[in-house]
């Protein structure tokens with residue numbers, strides 16, 4: 525299952541990428557191009573734009589779409605899960621910045637690219653071969669993990 529998100533959904537895009545899904549996202553992308561890419565690459569459109577729903581291919585359900593009803597990120601994620609069946613587990617196998625898949629690299633290969641403290645306390649590093657960003661499981665990782673855990677709580 526692959527997605528393409530409109531410009532209003534940058535934050536949601538990052539979190540769905542954390543769950544491992546391929547989400548295309550471009551700044552300033554026009555609706556016409558979103559439609560074209562969705563059709564060509566078989567992507568589900570995530571949108572907050574009511575005008576998008578009036579498009580012929582969406583009305584005919586040639587292209588699948590989810591109209592995001594909420595402002596609140598956890599609610600947005602729950603809605604996408606409810607409507608598409610995505611699994612909301614933080615997998616960290618995809619770059620949240622550029623959507624490319626991450627690759628595990630040897631600790632020594634990360635040395636020149638991360639702060640010394642990180643290098644001395646972490647052993648597991650992932651590299652985005654597309655943009656060069658390095659990921660490790662620091663404090664940020666724990667916060668994200670807790671965020672995803674809370675989503676499973678039906679009362680939240």
Ligand SMILES: [Zn+2]
Nearest residue numbers: 619622652655
């Ligand atoms: Zn990247």
